[in-house]
Amino acid sequence: MAGFRDPAKKHFPLTDISSVINLFKEQLEGPDEPNLALLSIVLGCIENTLTLNRAISTNEDDRLLRPIFPVVDLSTVDALYTKFETLVKGSVDLTKYTGTFSSRELVKKISDVIWSSLSRSFKDKAHLQSLYSFLTGNKLDCFGVAFGVVAASQLLGRNDIHLSLSEDHAWVVFGEDGTDTAEVTWHGKGNEDKRGQSIALSVAEKSWLYLNGHPVICDRNMEVAALVSAANPSINMMTDSIEMGALQQELLWLLYDKGHLLKYPMGLGNLGDLEEISPNPGRPPPLAIFQEAISSAIKYYDNHHVYPYTYMGGYLYRKRRYKEAIKCWAEASNVIRKFNYTREDEEIYKEFLEISNELIPNIVKAVSLNTTDRVQMNILYNPEVYGDILRFYDGICEWEEGSSTPVLHVGWAQHLTFSLNKFDPRTRAKIDVGKDEDEDGEKEENDENDNESEARLKEELKTDNRNKLLQSKEGKDPLKTVLEDLKKEDSS
Numbered sequence: 001m002a003g004f005r006d007p008a009k010k011h012f013p014l015t016d017i018s019s020v021i022n023l024f025k026e027q028l029e030g031p032d033e034p035n036l037a038l039l040s041i042v043l044g045c046i047e048n049t050l051t052l053n054r055a056i057s058t059n060e061d062d063r064l065l066r067p068i069f070p071v072v073d074l075s076t077v078d079a080l081y082t083k084f085e086t087l088v089k090g091s092v093d094l095t096k097y098t099g100t101f102s103s104r105e106l107v108k109k110i111s112d113v114i115w116s117s118l119s120r121s122f123k124d125k126a127h128l129q130s131l132y133s134f135l136t137g138n139k140l141d142c143f144g145v146a147f148g149v150v151a152a153s154q155l156l157g158r159n160d161i162h163l164s165l166s167e168d169h170a171w172v173v174f175g176e177d178g179t180d181t182a183e184v185t186w187h188g189k190g191n192e193d194k195r196g197q198s199i200a201l202s203v204a205e206k207s208w209l210y211l212n213g214h215p216v217i218c219d220r221n222m223e224v225a226a227l228v229s230a231a232n233p234s235i236n237m238m239t240d241s242i243e244m245g246a247l248q249q250e251l252l253w254l255l256y257d258k259g260h261l262l263k264y265p266m267g268l269g270n271l272g273d274l275e276e277i278s279p280n281p282g283r284p285p286p287l288a289i290f291q292e293a294i295s296s297a298i299k300y301y302d303n304h305h306v307y308p309y310t311y312m313g314g315y316l317y318r319k320r321r322y323k324e325a326i327k328c329w330a331e332a333s334n335v336i337r338k339f340n341y342t343r344e345d346e347e348i349y350k351e352f353l354e355i356s357n358e359l360i361p362n363i364v365k366a367v368s369l370n371t372t373d374r375v376q377m378n379i380l381y382n383p384e385v386y387g388d389i390l391r392f393y394d395g396i397c398e399w400e401e402g403s404s405t406p407v408l409h410v411g412w413a414q415h416l417t418f419s420l421n422k423f424d425p426r427t428r429a430k431i432d433v434g435k436d437e438d439e440d441g442e443k444e445e446n447d448e449n450d451n452e453s454e455a456r457l458k459e460e461l462k463t464d465n466r467n468k469l470l471q472s473k474e475g476k477d478p479l480k481t482v483l484e485d486l487k488k489e490d491s492s
């Protein structure tokens with residue numbers, strides 16, 4: 001039977017965001033499984049129209065005339081869907097695969113069907129993640145190939161084949177209890193693809209790329225969440241399509257309300273980023289959404305995901321909430337220390353390098369220059385912040401321990417010493433580095449000491465500052481503002 005089911009056809013032509021929402025809503029509410037190929041073609045068609053080869057006009061009237069939303073015709077979608085169905089059903093002779101559950105050979109065959117249709121060029125450009133890109137340009141990125149294999153599997157009625165996602169790679173699970181795994185796409189640059197192989201060996205390496213056995217294993221609804229989350233509203237480095245961003249945001253809220261982001265931390269992170277750009281009144285604020293992503297990673301993935309902490313850390317950094325951002329990065333480092341660094345973990349290496357060699361130095365520079373802002377100035381006198389920076393580096397050191405590839409080099413040490421030296425010596429004396437471990441290895445909570453040391457430090461600062469103030473010239477002394485701040489706190 002060619003073409004997709006009639007109920008979906010009534011939504012066409014799609015003329016605005018709400019008509020797309022209604023199509024996704026109906027697909028998600030059943031009774032059949034959501035049709036991955038259909039939804040990927042529709043969303044890819046809209047993304048392609050809204051982000052590619054747009055004449056960026058300067059004058060007002062063009063903006064007024066340009067359609068703010070592309071019309072998606074049934075004929076376009078039907079033709080592409082039929083093309084995909086013909087390719088897949090024409091290439092895979094199902095009579096050869098009779099078992100109730102899929103075999104590794106079948107998974108490899110489906111991957112070959114997608115793989116052999118790909119053009120050789122440009123795999124890491126944007127907008128190559130959808131079946132629209134595959135069917136109109138024979139181009140897919142790493143995620144797109146894995147998603148295409150799962151969409152093809154669904155067309156072939158193989159409902160045991162599902163998408164498995166790490167923070168930088170994708171593969172499939174299949175078989176009787178859904179625990180067989182197979183590579184179906186490539187990863188990174190210059191790495192031979194391992195298509196058809198099980199991922200057991202890669203997991204054994206304890207690499208971040210495979211999340212050491214804690215990937216996001218999708219059901220059909222989460223596969224819809226992945227295709228929505230993988231949508232990319234960017235037109236170029238400087239500009240995003242407002243309409244595409246709004247559509248992605250509304251689709252993610254639809255999936256959120258149906259509970260399909262519960263076990264998908266990156267989907268929640270993407271939603272938090274979109275809410276920062278364009279907040280929905282009556283919806284949780286970005287920080288709450290990032291917290292849900294962290295709680296999800298703790299609850300479902302034994303706290304083995306890094307991105308929930310760097311989503312929140314990046315947000316706090318942009319809001320100049322530096323103390324809290326540094327705490328998030330220490331938590332991110334507390335995750336990465338559980339892994340061994342392997343050569344295919346470059347993406348997360350770059351993430352930690354940027355935090356260490358750019359973001360933290362920018363913070364200590366900013367607060368030591370901007371002495372008018374007392375709250376910021378206090379950072380360099382706060383033992384907790386100092387402790388979090390040490391925890392941040394300690395996690396990276398532990399990540400390196402036992403790894404086949406080194407992580408740190410002298411550049412890291414130069415930035416580390418630059419940042420730590422900006423802290424007041426007394427603060428550096430104040431922290432308690434090694435928490436005593438009681439018999440079962442749990443670190444003893446010495447919160448009361450922390451608060452005590454903080455209070456002591458404040459007392460210390462007051463007396464010390466008073467002495468300094470008496471000797472110092474009028475006004476210039478940076479500690480003066482700290483003293484005023486403390487006096488205010490006293491009076492309040």
Ligand SMILES: FC(F)c1nnc(N2CCN(c3ncnc4sc(CC(F)(F)F)cc34)CC2)s1
Pocket residue numbers: 142143165166167168169170226229230266267269270306307308309310311312314
């Ligand atoms: F932590 C913050 F800095 C981040 N900001 N954007 C981040 N992205 C954004 C989008 N992104 C993702 N967002 C949703 N789902 C997935 S599945 C996946 C791995 C692969 F592409 F399938 F191979 C990546 C990814 C990767 C992580 S982390």
